[in-house]
Amino acid sequence: MPEISGSTGRTPETHVIDFRAAEQLLAARDPRGAVKLLDPVIAAHPENTAARLLRARAFFAAAQLRPAELEFTIVLEREPDNAFAHFALARTYERQLRPDQAKRHFRLAAALDPNPQYLKAARFDS
Numbered sequence: 353m354p355e356i357s358g359s360t361g362r363t364p365e366t367h368v369i370d371f372r373a374a375e376q377l378l379a380a381r382d383p384r385g386a387v388k389l390l391d392p393v394i395a396a397h398p399e400n401t402a403a404r405l406l407r408a409r410a411f412f413a414a415a416q417l418r419p420a421e422l423e424f425t426i427v428l429e430r431e432p433d434n435a436f437a438h439f440a441l442a443r444t445y446e447r448q449l450r451p452d453q454a455k456r457h458f459r460l461a462a463a464l465d466p467n468p469q470y471l472k473a474a475r476f477d478s
Contacts, residue, residue, distance in 0.1 A: 367393045371403055378406065383413035401430050405437060412444055420444050435465035442473065 362370075370393050374386040390407040397403060408423030424441040427434060442457035455475070461467075462474035 362392060362396065367396055371406070374406055374410070378410050378413060381413070383410040386410040387414065387416075401427055405434075408437075408440065412440060415447075417444055417448050421448070433464055435461045435467070435470060438464065439467075439470050439473065 370389045374389040374393075377383070377386040377389065387407055387410045390403055390410065393403050394400065394407060404423050405427050408420050408427060411417070411420035411423060421441065421444050424437050424444060427437045428441065431437065438457045439461035442454040442461060445451075445454035445457065458470065458473040459476070462470040462476070
């Protein structure tokens with residue numbers, strides 16, 4: 353019999369299904385639906401960095417910038433070498449009109465991964 357998580361009656365397998373469905377919802381431009389699916393996954397598995405990163409992306413796509421910032425920050429506390437999380441946090445700061453913080457994270461992203469998109473955003477020449 354599968355292990356059931358808390359009082360929700362959800363199994364680890366159900367959480368994986370919800371995570372995959374949230375990925376599909378985000379790809380289909382339904383970030384709010386993705387967040388709804390991810391909330392119980394993260395409640396049951398708060399250490400799951402992949403779920404937190406996906407929820408951060410969904411918050412960003414839904415223009416919920418403060419929750420996106422918080423989630424990206426949690427991801428970076430756990431994975432300080434995650435170039436994508438630095439880049440996404442920089443974009444979040446950029447949308448919040450916080451250019452100095454954005455610049456720092458764009459540059460960290462580019463330093464960690466020479467992805468052309470990261471390098472362009474880093475603007476090392478300025």
